[in-house]
Amino acid sequence: MNIGVDLGGTKLAVGTAESLQIITTPATSRGIVAAIEELTGEAQGIGICVAGRVDLQNGSTFAAQLPQLHGVPLLKHLSRPGRRVTLLNDADAAALAEHQFGAARGTHTSLYVTVSTGIGSGLVSQQRLYQGYRGQAVELGHAGGPGQQRCPCGRIGCIDISASGTAITRSARTLLGDPNVPVDILAQLAAQGHSGIGQIVRQAAEDLAPFLGNACVLFDPQVIVMGGGVVLGYGELYLDALRRALVASLGQWHIPEIRVAQLGKQAGILGALQSLE
Ligand SMILES: [Zn+2]
Known part of the structure; x- marks a missing residue:
């Protein structure tokens, strides 16, 4: 049996498409390895997706939210004869899952982009996830870009600084003069037509669009799948601005269809499982 692991800074989810166990991420690398060992039991395949960079040369991860794993050869700790272990970035896992089972099912090449706390992405072509030499995502x-920060x-x-969900939330809170406004209230205000927040959301989409355009020129995706909290929260306000700006950015180049991700939080586990196929 194969088991998927979605390893985040606060939560560790282990399971299959049917059943899932979620625990608090242990504070030490030993604790994480022990928890994965315990929760995966006698699984013959363990697919692990992690919020952050992976380095398949060392079998390690580098994620700001998981400092306890920096430099730790996670793959080596979990490997044993008769068991296959894969390690991939969580946006790559979602990209793979959306390509196989979700919004990009049946397409030739799909680019998945999640705009959430940060901006993550992954490229899948003909069922194959693109991973670089170190296993890094696209x-x-x-x-x-032109920014100086x-x-x-x-x-x-990096476009992550100015166009991520974190950046949108920060700008909107500054505009309202309240650093504690909940994110769902910001989305509600935008939906009710708050022009200032609307402008911030559209600007973030317009800032990201040339980067998506570059990815289109480089990788020629058939579709772009957009996921993450910003797309969920601001919906068409964000997507409409993104589509318009992408069209403007691409000129005479083919403009791929932009679709909304379908698999939500389950995408990580599904993609991690798929990476074992
Ligand atoms: Zn950066």
Whole structure:
């Protein structure tokens, strides 16, 4: 049997498409390895997706939310004869799941982009997930633009800084003069036609669009699947601005259809399982 693991900074989910167990992510790497061992039992395949970068050369992960795993050879700790273990970025897992079972099912090549706390992405072509030499995802959020701000990743001008859900929330709260407005209230205000928040949301979509355009020119996706909290929260307000700006960005190039992700939070586990196929 194969089991999927969705390893996040606060929650560790283990299971299959049918059943899922969720625990608090242990504070130590030993604790994480022990929990995965215990919850996966005698599974012959363990697919692990993680919020952050993976390094398949070392079998390790590098995620800001999981400092306890920095440099830890997770794959080595979990591997044993007769068991296959895969490790992939969580946006890559979602990209794979949406391609196989969700919004991009039946398409040739799909680019998945999630705009949430950060911006993540993954590329799947003909059922095959693109992973680089180190197993890294196609990290659109850390493609550099004209911005001059330094990203926590160390690069300058990453689109993640200005167009992520975190950036939208920060700008909207500043506009309202209240640093504690809940995110769902911001979405509600936008839906009711709050022009200032609407402008912030549209601007974030317009800022991301040229990066999506670059990805279209580079990878020629048939569809783009958009997921994450910003798309869920702001819906057509965000997507309409994104579509318009993408069309403007692509000129005479083919404009792929933009679809909304279908699998939600389950995408990670489904993709992690799929990575074992
Ligand atoms: Zn960055």
